[in-house]
Amino acid sequence: MKSTQHLLLILLSGCFLFLGCGSESNSSNESDSKQEVVLGKIAIDNAWARPGSQQGKSAAYLRISNGTASTDTLLSFSSDAAENVELHESIEHDDGTTSMQPAGQQVIPSGEKLRLQPGGLHLMLINLKRDIAVGDSLQISLEFARVGTITAIAPVQIQQ
C-alpha cells in the first residue's frame, strides 16, 4: 500500500513538472511558439575566397547541403571582411561572352546541394574592410528562411 502511494506521488509530481514547463514555454515568448522544429541540418563546406584589397572586391565559393526534411531558402549573406555581400552569377551568352549579374533567391530542396563555384554562382564580397591575402580566413554568414543563420569559415586561397 505504501509503495502504491509513493508511485502515485511520483506520477503526480511528474505531471505538475510537465505542465509547469509547458506553460512557461508558451508564455515566455509568443514568437517561439511559432518556431518550427527542424530535423536534420544544413551543412556548408568547401568554403574559400579569393584574395582582394581593402575597399575592393573579392568572390567567395562554398557548397550548401540541405540535410533537413524540408525545402529551405537562402535569404541573405554577410561577412566580417566586407561591407556588403551579394549572390551573383556568371552567365555565358550565346555569342560566347560572359557577364555577371545578381542572382535571384535560391531555394534548396530537401536532400539537395547548392554549389557556389567559379564561373557560376558566387558570393561577391563588396567593399572589403581589409586586405585579404592567401593564408587569411574570413567568416561568411548565410541566413536561411527556416534554419536561421549559419556561419562558415572561408580560407583565402588561389584557385588551382
Add this chain to the structure above:
Amino acid sequence: MSSTLKSLFVSLLIIAGFTACGPDALYDLSGDTYQLRDSDSTQVNFPADFRGDLSLVTFIYTNCPDVCPVITANMTNIQRELDDTTGVNFIEISFDPERDTPSVLKEYRNLYGLNKQFTMLTGDTTTVHPLLDKLDIVAVKTTIDSLGYDSTNYAMRHSNTLYLMDKEGYIRAKYPAHRVTPEHVKDDINYLRSE
C-alpha cells in the same frame, strides 16, 4: 582548255591561296606589330617578340572577380600539364587597359605566382582595341546598380578565348579559355611542334 588543264589551274589557285594565308590560320598576325607594355613597363612588340616560339594567348581584366581568375588558373594548369614548356609562351592581354596599368598587372601576376614564361600585356587603348577587334575579342563595360559602378568602376561582358599562336604569328587554334582541358591544348602544342 581541256578539263585536265582546268583542274590543274584550279589546284594551283588553291595552293597559291593556301600559301598566302598561311597554314590553316584562324587569324594572321604574322605581319602585324602592336606596341604593348608588360608588367615591368617594358615595351613589347606583339607578336614579333614571340616569333620562333609557340604562344598561348588569352585575354583578361584584373578587376574580374570570377571568370578571369579561372582563365589564369587554367593557363597555369596547361603549363603544368606540358612535359616540356621550352619554347612556349603564356601571354595574357588585358582588355581593360584603362585600369590595368603595368603595375596593376604586376600585382596580378605576383598574386597568382605566374613565372617568367608568363607575359602580362597592356597598352594604349588606341593600340589594344584594334588588336582585340582583329582577333574578335569582345569586351564591353557593364554596370550592376547594387555595386555602385560608375565610369571608373565597372564590370565587363567579355570573350573567354584562348588562342594558340604558331612560331610565325598565325593563330592556329581557338579554345574556351575557362574550360578547355589542358590535355587538349597539350596535344595541339605537340602537333605544332612536330610541323
